[in-house]
Amino acid sequence: MDDLDRQILDILRRDARTPYTEIADEVGTSEGTVRNRVERMTEEDVIERFTISTRTGNVKAMIEVGVAVDVDTARISQRMAEWEEVDFVWQVSGEQDVVLVVDAADTRGVNELITQAREQDEVVSTKTRLILDEQLG
Secondary structure, three states, X not given: OOHHHHHHHHHHHHOOOOOHHHHHHHHOOOHHHHHHHHHHHHHOXXXXXXXXOXXXXXXXXXXXXXXXXXXXXXXXXXXXXXXXXXXXXXXXXXXXXXXXXXXXXXXXXXXXXXXXXXXXXXXXXXXXXXXXXXXXX
């Protein structure tokens, strides 16, 4: 990945619907070059998916989950990613092992997800942080 790829990614992170012609103008290349690079980065899984960010009025939170030492974090992460109000699941280093980024209708929904996480046999601890504001770079 080179500097041009990074510039293209920065634009797509801000708005994944930005037309390739607009990206090309901004980075100083052709639309075909942008299209080819985006296709290549998608095929190579540099770009995993195109997504949207919403302002639903919901409660967003990060639920940090600690699991037992002998647990396959990839397996529990995949299972938690299927939960309805979970937007992202990150495997992380540090005190906790997995972070769920959730978008629930209200605090009751967040609390239900915390309970659901704690009910998993592999989970030994949880810590929750409400997301107060989000800025896209």
